[in-house]
Amino acid sequence: MAAFGTVFMPQMIQARFADNSWSESALVPSDKIELHAGAHVLHYSSTCFEGLKAFRHEDGSVYIFRMDANIARMKQSSKLLNLPDFDESMLEQMIKDIVKEYADETPAPPGSMYIRPTHIGTEAAIGKAAAPSMSSLLYVLLSPVGDYFAGGATALRVLLEEDGMRCAPHMGMVKSGGNYASALGPILQARSEHQADQILFCPGGDVQETGAANFILIDGDEIITKALDSSFLHGVTRNSILTIAKDLGMTVSERNFTVSELLERAAKPGTEAALSGTAAVLTSVGTLIHNDQEFKVGSGEPGEKVAKLRQALNDIQWGKSADTHGWLTKV
Numbered sequence: 315m316a317a318f319g320t321v322f323m324p325q326m327i328q329a330r331f332a333d334n335s336w337s338e339s340a341l342v343p344s345d346k347i348e349l350h351a352g353a354h355v356l357h358y359s360s361t362c363f364e365g366l367k368a369f370r371h372e373d374g375s376v377y378i379f380r381m382d383a384n385i386a387r388m389k390q391s392s393k394l395l396n397l398p399d400f401d402e403s404m405l406e407q408m409i410k411d412i413v414k415e416y417a418d419e420t421p422a423p424p425g426s427m428y429i430r431p432t433h434i435g436t437e438a439a440i441g442k443a444a445a446p447s448m449s450s451l452l453y454v455l456l457s458p459v460g461d462y463f464a465g466g467a468t469a470l471r472v473l474l475e476e477d478g479m480r481c482a483p484h485m486g487m488v489k490s491g492g493n494y495a496s497a498l499g500p501i502l503q504a505r506s507e508h509q510a511d512q513i514l515f516c517p518g519g520d521v522q523e524t525g526a527a528n529f530i531l532i533d534g535d536e537i538i539t540k541a542l543d544s545s546f547l548h549g550v551t552r553n554s555i556l557t558i559a560k561d562l563g564m565t566v567s568e569r570n571f572t573v574s575e576l577l578e579r580a581a582k583p584g585t586e587a588a589l590s591g592t593a594a595v596l597t598s599v600g601t602l603i604h605n606d607q608e609f610k611v612g613s614g615e616p617g618e619k620v621a622k623l624r625q626a627l628n629d630i631q632w633g634k635s636a637d638t639h640g641w642l643t644k645v
């Protein structure tokens with residue numbers, strides 16, 4: 315099967331901002347964009363994106379999951395990058411239009427249609443290293459995706475990094491290209507030196523998040539995860555899982571915690587840990603690597619509570635249990 319995110323629908327939908335207004339949106343081929351070589355995004359990284367999914371239900375209808383939350387975050391990212399603002403309703407209509415266009419191609423569970431809104435600064439102005447782009451391009455790409463766990467669920471190996479950071483602290487809440495470029499070097503090093511799958515960034519000992527997913531710890535009936543602040547990405551999956559955990563009667567503790575508390579709790583039998591994000595929903599973390607030592611989280615294997623929470627979220631997405639929080643939008 316093709317790697318996640320390498321297959322695209324042949325068309326996308328786009329709108330351009332110039333002279334202080336947005337164009338009508340239009341369907342265009344997705345295999346190219348027209349851009350000046352001096353475009354702001356190519357030099358000064360004025361780019362942000364979103365990741366959300368549409369799901370096919372048993373009766374064939376297609377639903378988008380938590381579109382409003384992703385649109386709100388895209389507006390926030392655009393604002394923090396000083397890219398042109400847009401109305402929620404504009405991006406909402408663009409997402410609905412393109413998902414509707416390819417509704418028939420939306421894979422059935424456990425697959426889905428991954429939706430990638432992207433916003434880039436297009437002004438040809440290489441003198442604007444310290445000034446915003448006055449024009450931009452907003453587009454929505456679609457990529458049908460299969461079962462993330464096709465090879466069976468395995469528990470991840472995660473390196474705890476206390477010295478470095480994922481990105482500059484004031485950029486943490488922005489889903490922006492530069493942040494991933496910033497984390498790539500350390501992640502490749504962690505892979506080659508420790509056979510780690512991901513780095514859990516813990517600047518100064520404060521357990522934060524990985525390169526592209528949030529981190530949760532489950533100790534008994536309590537879920538612990540870092541409290542929201544501007545230093546990290548506020549995942550929609552994180553919020554959904556915490557909401558479901560409360561529905562299931564679990565205690566949700568959104569608070570800061572340290573590497574030493576993490577290692578202490580991980581050593582207890584029955585403790586579980588996971589990474590949360592739209593692509594994989596929830597993936598168990600089985601091993602923590604710290605100062606060249608390895609520590610198992612509970613049994614070191616994928617955990618039952620992680621599987622139960624993931625299933626509960628999938629059931630809502632797939633229309634197998636009631637959407638009590640109003641998270642689904644029919645296209």
Ligand SMILES: *Cc1c(COP(=O)(O)O)cnc(C)c1O
Pocket residue numbers: 365489523524525526527528547548549550551552590591592593
């Ligand atoms: C996208 C992302 C997440 C997860 O966000 P979701 O809304 O759950 O997909 C977490 N951390 C980073 C750095 C991300 O880019």
